[in-house]
Amino acid sequence: MRALGMIETRGLVASVEAADAMVKAAEVTLACKEHVGGGLVTVMVRGEVAAVKAAVDAGAAAAERVGELVAVHVIPRPHEEVETILSPPPAAPVRASPRRVQEPVPTRVCEGAPDDETLAGMSVASLRTAARELGLTSMTRRDIRFAKKEQLIAAIRAFRDQGK
Incomplete structure:
Protein backbone atom coordinates (compact mmCIF):
# COMPACT_ATOMS: atom_id res chain seq x y z
CA MET A 1 0.00 0.00 0.00
CA ARG A 2 1.23 3.48 -0.88
CA ALA A 3 1.15 6.48 1.43
CA LEU A 4 1.88 10.20 1.22
CA GLY A 5 3.75 11.93 4.03
CA MET A 6 3.97 15.71 4.43
CA ILE A 7 6.04 17.96 6.66
CA GLU A 8 5.57 21.72 6.68
CA THR A 9 8.22 23.96 8.20
CA ARG A 10 8.94 27.64 8.45
CA GLY A 11 12.08 28.21 6.41
CA LEU A 12 14.06 26.25 3.87
CA VAL A 13 16.77 24.96 6.21
CA ALA A 14 14.35 23.04 8.40
CA SER A 15 12.64 21.54 5.35
CA VAL A 16 15.93 20.39 3.83
CA GLU A 17 16.94 18.84 7.16
CA ALA A 18 13.54 17.09 7.36
CA ALA A 19 13.83 15.78 3.80
CA ASP A 20 17.33 14.46 4.47
CA ALA A 21 16.23 12.71 7.66
CA MET A 22 13.17 11.19 5.95
CA VAL A 23 15.03 9.59 3.05
CA LYS A 24 17.75 8.32 5.39
CA ALA A 25 15.32 6.88 7.95
CA ALA A 26 13.14 4.74 5.69
CA GLU A 27 12.65 3.48 2.16
CA VAL A 28 10.74 6.49 0.80
CA THR A 29 11.11 8.78 -2.19
CA LEU A 30 10.81 12.54 -2.22
CA ALA A 31 7.66 13.51 -4.09
CA CYS A 32 8.08 17.28 -4.11
CA LYS A 33 9.03 20.41 -2.22
CA GLU A 34 6.74 23.39 -2.36
CA HIS A 35 7.22 26.96 -1.18
CA VAL A 36 3.76 27.81 0.09
CA GLY A 37 4.46 31.45 0.94
CA GLY A 38 5.26 33.44 4.03
CA GLY A 39 8.33 31.30 4.60
CA LEU A 40 6.38 28.04 4.73
CA VAL A 41 7.92 25.09 2.90
CA THR A 42 6.22 21.71 2.50
CA VAL A 43 8.16 18.52 1.75
CA MET A 44 6.28 15.41 0.60
CA VAL A 45 7.44 11.79 0.48
CA ARG A 46 5.90 8.60 -0.87
CA GLY A 47 6.34 4.97 -0.02
CA GLU A 48 4.80 2.12 1.94
CA VAL A 49 2.58 3.20 4.84
CA ALA A 50 4.90 2.01 7.63
CA ALA A 51 7.97 3.46 5.92
CA VAL A 52 6.30 6.83 5.38
CA LYS A 53 5.16 6.99 9.02
CA ALA A 54 8.68 6.22 10.24
CA ALA A 55 10.22 8.70 7.80
CA VAL A 56 7.82 11.50 8.75
CA ASP A 57 8.50 10.95 12.46
CA ALA A 58 12.26 11.16 11.85
CA GLY A 59 11.86 14.20 9.60
CA ALA A 60 9.68 16.01 12.14
CA ALA A 61 12.23 15.44 14.90
CA ALA A 62 15.05 16.70 12.67
CA ALA A 63 13.09 19.77 11.56
CA GLU A 64 12.31 20.71 15.17
CA ARG A 65 16.01 20.57 16.05
CA VAL A 66 17.04 23.16 13.45
CA GLY A 67 13.92 25.23 12.83
CA GLU A 68 10.21 25.59 13.31
CA LEU A 69 7.95 22.65 12.56
CA VAL A 70 4.47 23.77 11.48
CA ALA A 71 2.59 20.59 10.55
CA VAL A 72 3.07 16.84 9.99
CA HIS A 73 0.61 14.52 8.28
CA VAL A 74 0.52 11.05 6.70
CA ILE A 75 -2.20 10.01 4.27
CA PRO A 76 -2.33 6.22 3.89
CA ARG A 77 -3.64 5.09 0.49
CA PRO A 78 -4.42 8.55 -0.96
CA HIS A 79 -7.16 8.67 -3.60
CA GLU A 80 -6.13 9.05 -7.26
CA GLU A 81 -7.74 12.49 -7.38
CA VAL A 82 -5.20 13.74 -4.83
CA GLU A 83 -2.56 13.12 -7.50
CA THR A 84 -4.03 15.91 -9.63
CA ILE A 85 -3.36 18.38 -6.82
CA LEU A 86 0.22 17.26 -6.33
CA SER A 87 1.40 17.05 -9.92
CA PRO A 88 2.41 20.38 -11.43
CA PRO A 89 0.38 21.68 -14.39
CA PRO A 90 1.92 21.03 -17.80
CA ALA A 91 4.33 23.72 -18.81
CA ALA A 92 3.15 26.20 -21.39
CA PRO A 93 4.94 25.92 -24.72
CA VAL A 94 7.84 28.29 -24.95
CA ARG A 95 8.00 30.38 -28.07
CA ALA A 96 11.45 30.80 -29.44
CA SER A 97 12.33 34.45 -29.56
CA PRO A 98 14.28 35.62 -32.57
CA ARG A 99 17.96 35.83 -31.85
CA ARG A 100 19.41 39.25 -31.85
CA VAL A 101 22.75 39.47 -33.50
CA GLN A 102 24.85 41.96 -31.67
CA GLU A 103 26.70 44.15 -34.05
CA PRO A 104 30.37 44.65 -33.33
CA VAL A 105 31.08 47.99 -31.71
CA PRO A 106 33.95 49.77 -33.41
CA THR A 107 36.75 50.69 -31.04
CA ARG A 108 37.54 53.97 -32.76
CA VAL A 109 34.84 56.22 -34.16
CA CYS A 110 36.34 59.66 -34.15
CA GLU A 111 33.99 61.07 -36.76
CA GLY A 112 31.14 61.07 -34.22
CA ALA A 113 33.06 62.92 -31.51
CA PRO A 114 31.49 66.35 -30.92
CA ASP A 115 33.53 69.53 -31.23
Missing part, protein backbone atom coordinates in the same frame (compact mmCIF):
# COMPACT_ATOMS: atom_id res chain seq x y z
CA ASP A 116 34.53 71.65 -28.20
CA GLU A 117 31.61 74.07 -28.51
CA THR A 118 29.07 71.24 -28.62
CA LEU A 119 30.73 69.47 -25.68
CA ALA A 120 30.53 72.60 -23.52
CA GLY A 121 26.79 72.95 -24.19
CA MET A 122 25.93 69.31 -23.44
CA SER A 123 24.48 68.12 -20.13
CA VAL A 124 26.37 65.63 -17.98
CA ALA A 125 23.89 62.88 -18.89
CA SER A 126 24.40 63.58 -22.60
CA LEU A 127 28.17 63.57 -22.15
CA ARG A 128 27.98 60.20 -20.40
CA THR A 129 25.88 58.78 -23.22
CA ALA A 130 28.29 60.14 -25.82
CA ALA A 131 31.27 58.71 -23.92
CA ARG A 132 29.66 55.26 -23.86
CA GLU A 133 28.72 55.42 -27.53
CA LEU A 134 32.21 56.48 -28.53
CA GLY A 135 33.66 53.52 -26.66
CA LEU A 136 36.26 55.44 -24.70
CA THR A 137 39.16 53.21 -23.73
CA SER A 138 40.52 55.64 -21.14
CA MET A 139 37.45 55.28 -18.88
CA THR A 140 35.51 52.27 -17.68
CA ARG A 141 31.71 52.30 -17.67
CA ARG A 142 31.86 52.85 -13.92
CA ASP A 143 34.25 55.78 -14.36
CA ILE A 144 31.87 57.30 -16.91
CA ARG A 145 28.92 56.85 -14.56
CA PHE A 146 30.58 58.82 -11.75
CA ALA A 147 32.64 61.31 -13.77
CA LYS A 148 32.05 65.05 -13.59
CA LYS A 149 31.42 67.20 -16.63
CA GLU A 150 35.01 68.43 -16.90
CA GLN A 151 36.38 64.88 -16.71
CA LEU A 152 34.01 63.68 -19.43
CA ILE A 153 34.85 66.59 -21.73
CA ALA A 154 38.58 66.00 -21.25
CA ALA A 155 38.25 62.28 -21.99
CA ILE A 156 36.16 62.87 -25.13
CA ARG A 157 38.61 65.54 -26.35
CA ALA A 158 41.56 63.20 -25.79
CA PHE A 159 39.75 60.42 -27.63
CA ARG A 160 38.90 62.73 -30.52
CA ASP A 161 42.45 64.11 -30.74
CA GLN A 162 44.01 60.61 -30.76
CA GLY A 163 42.00 59.70 -33.84
CA LYS A 164 43.15 62.71 -35.89
Whole structure:
Protein backbone atom coordinates (compact mmCIF):
# COMPACT_ATOMS: atom_id res chain seq x y z
CA MET A 1 0.00 0.00 0.00
CA ARG A 2 1.23 3.48 -0.88
CA ALA A 3 1.15 6.48 1.43
CA LEU A 4 1.88 10.20 1.22
CA GLY A 5 3.75 11.93 4.03
CA MET A 6 3.97 15.71 4.43
CA ILE A 7 6.04 17.96 6.66
CA GLU A 8 5.57 21.72 6.68
CA THR A 9 8.22 23.96 8.20
CA ARG A 10 8.94 27.64 8.45
CA GLY A 11 12.08 28.21 6.41
CA LEU A 12 14.06 26.25 3.87
CA VAL A 13 16.77 24.96 6.21
CA ALA A 14 14.35 23.04 8.40
CA SER A 15 12.64 21.54 5.35
CA VAL A 16 15.93 20.39 3.83
CA GLU A 17 16.94 18.84 7.16
CA ALA A 18 13.54 17.09 7.36
CA ALA A 19 13.83 15.78 3.80
CA ASP A 20 17.33 14.46 4.47
CA ALA A 21 16.23 12.71 7.66
CA MET A 22 13.17 11.19 5.95
CA VAL A 23 15.03 9.59 3.05
CA LYS A 24 17.75 8.32 5.39
CA ALA A 25 15.32 6.88 7.95
CA ALA A 26 13.14 4.74 5.69
CA GLU A 27 12.65 3.48 2.16
CA VAL A 28 10.74 6.49 0.80
CA THR A 29 11.11 8.78 -2.19
CA LEU A 30 10.81 12.54 -2.22
CA ALA A 31 7.66 13.51 -4.09
CA CYS A 32 8.08 17.28 -4.11
CA LYS A 33 9.03 20.41 -2.22
CA GLU A 34 6.74 23.39 -2.36
CA HIS A 35 7.22 26.96 -1.18
CA VAL A 36 3.76 27.81 0.09
CA GLY A 37 4.46 31.45 0.94
CA GLY A 38 5.26 33.44 4.03
CA GLY A 39 8.33 31.30 4.60
CA LEU A 40 6.38 28.04 4.73
CA VAL A 41 7.92 25.09 2.90
CA THR A 42 6.22 21.71 2.50
CA VAL A 43 8.16 18.52 1.75
CA MET A 44 6.28 15.41 0.60
CA VAL A 45 7.44 11.79 0.48
CA ARG A 46 5.90 8.60 -0.87
CA GLY A 47 6.34 4.97 -0.02
CA GLU A 48 4.80 2.12 1.94
CA VAL A 49 2.58 3.20 4.84
CA ALA A 50 4.90 2.01 7.63
CA ALA A 51 7.97 3.46 5.92
CA VAL A 52 6.30 6.83 5.38
CA LYS A 53 5.16 6.99 9.02
CA ALA A 54 8.68 6.22 10.24
CA ALA A 55 10.22 8.70 7.80
CA VAL A 56 7.82 11.50 8.75
CA ASP A 57 8.50 10.95 12.46
CA ALA A 58 12.26 11.16 11.85
CA GLY A 59 11.86 14.20 9.60
CA ALA A 60 9.68 16.01 12.14
CA ALA A 61 12.23 15.44 14.90
CA ALA A 62 15.05 16.70 12.67
CA ALA A 63 13.09 19.77 11.56
CA GLU A 64 12.31 20.71 15.17
CA ARG A 65 16.01 20.57 16.05
CA VAL A 66 17.04 23.16 13.45
CA GLY A 67 13.92 25.23 12.83
CA GLU A 68 10.21 25.59 13.31
CA LEU A 69 7.95 22.65 12.56
CA VAL A 70 4.47 23.77 11.48
CA ALA A 71 2.59 20.59 10.55
CA VAL A 72 3.07 16.84 9.99
CA HIS A 73 0.61 14.52 8.28
CA VAL A 74 0.52 11.05 6.70
CA ILE A 75 -2.20 10.01 4.27
CA PRO A 76 -2.33 6.22 3.89
CA ARG A 77 -3.64 5.09 0.49
CA PRO A 78 -4.42 8.55 -0.96
CA HIS A 79 -7.16 8.67 -3.60
CA GLU A 80 -6.13 9.05 -7.26
CA GLU A 81 -7.74 12.49 -7.38
CA VAL A 82 -5.20 13.74 -4.83
CA GLU A 83 -2.56 13.12 -7.50
CA THR A 84 -4.03 15.91 -9.63
CA ILE A 85 -3.36 18.38 -6.82
CA LEU A 86 0.22 17.26 -6.33
CA SER A 87 1.40 17.05 -9.92
CA PRO A 88 2.41 20.38 -11.43
CA PRO A 89 0.38 21.68 -14.39
CA PRO A 90 1.92 21.03 -17.80
CA ALA A 91 4.33 23.72 -18.81
CA ALA A 92 3.15 26.20 -21.39
CA PRO A 93 4.94 25.92 -24.72
CA VAL A 94 7.84 28.29 -24.95
CA ARG A 95 8.00 30.38 -28.07
CA ALA A 96 11.45 30.80 -29.44
CA SER A 97 12.33 34.45 -29.56
CA PRO A 98 14.28 35.62 -32.57
CA ARG A 99 17.96 35.83 -31.85
CA ARG A 100 19.41 39.25 -31.85
CA VAL A 101 22.75 39.47 -33.50
CA GLN A 102 24.85 41.96 -31.67
CA GLU A 103 26.70 44.15 -34.05
CA PRO A 104 30.37 44.65 -33.33
CA VAL A 105 31.08 47.99 -31.71
CA PRO A 106 33.95 49.77 -33.41
CA THR A 107 36.75 50.69 -31.04
CA ARG A 108 37.54 53.97 -32.76
CA VAL A 109 34.84 56.22 -34.16
CA CYS A 110 36.34 59.66 -34.15
CA GLU A 111 33.99 61.07 -36.76
CA GLY A 112 31.14 61.07 -34.22
CA ALA A 113 33.06 62.92 -31.51
CA PRO A 114 31.49 66.35 -30.92
CA ASP A 115 33.53 69.53 -31.23
CA ASP A 116 34.53 71.65 -28.20
CA GLU A 117 31.61 74.07 -28.51
CA THR A 118 29.07 71.24 -28.62
CA LEU A 119 30.73 69.47 -25.68
CA ALA A 120 30.53 72.60 -23.52
CA GLY A 121 26.79 72.95 -24.19
CA MET A 122 25.93 69.31 -23.44
CA SER A 123 24.48 68.12 -20.13
CA VAL A 124 26.37 65.63 -17.98
CA ALA A 125 23.89 62.88 -18.89
CA SER A 126 24.40 63.58 -22.60
CA LEU A 127 28.17 63.57 -22.15
CA ARG A 128 27.98 60.20 -20.40
CA THR A 129 25.88 58.78 -23.22
CA ALA A 130 28.29 60.14 -25.82
CA ALA A 131 31.27 58.71 -23.92
CA ARG A 132 29.66 55.26 -23.86
CA GLU A 133 28.72 55.42 -27.53
CA LEU A 134 32.21 56.48 -28.53
CA GLY A 135 33.66 53.52 -26.66
CA LEU A 136 36.26 55.44 -24.70
CA THR A 137 39.16 53.21 -23.73
CA SER A 138 40.52 55.64 -21.14
CA MET A 139 37.45 55.28 -18.88
CA THR A 140 35.51 52.27 -17.68
CA ARG A 141 31.71 52.30 -17.67
CA ARG A 142 31.86 52.85 -13.92
CA ASP A 143 34.25 55.78 -14.36
CA ILE A 144 31.87 57.30 -16.91
CA ARG A 145 28.92 56.85 -14.56
CA PHE A 146 30.58 58.82 -11.75
CA ALA A 147 32.64 61.31 -13.77
CA LYS A 148 32.05 65.05 -13.59
CA LYS A 149 31.42 67.20 -16.63
CA GLU A 150 35.01 68.43 -16.90
CA GLN A 151 36.38 64.88 -16.71
CA LEU A 152 34.01 63.68 -19.43
CA ILE A 153 34.85 66.59 -21.73
CA ALA A 154 38.58 66.00 -21.25
CA ALA A 155 38.25 62.28 -21.99
CA ILE A 156 36.16 62.87 -25.13
CA ARG A 157 38.61 65.54 -26.35
CA ALA A 158 41.56 63.20 -25.79
CA PHE A 159 39.75 60.42 -27.63
CA ARG A 160 38.90 62.73 -30.52
CA ASP A 161 42.45 64.11 -30.74
CA GLN A 162 44.01 60.61 -30.76
CA GLY A 163 42.00 59.70 -33.84
CA LYS A 164 43.15 62.71 -35.89
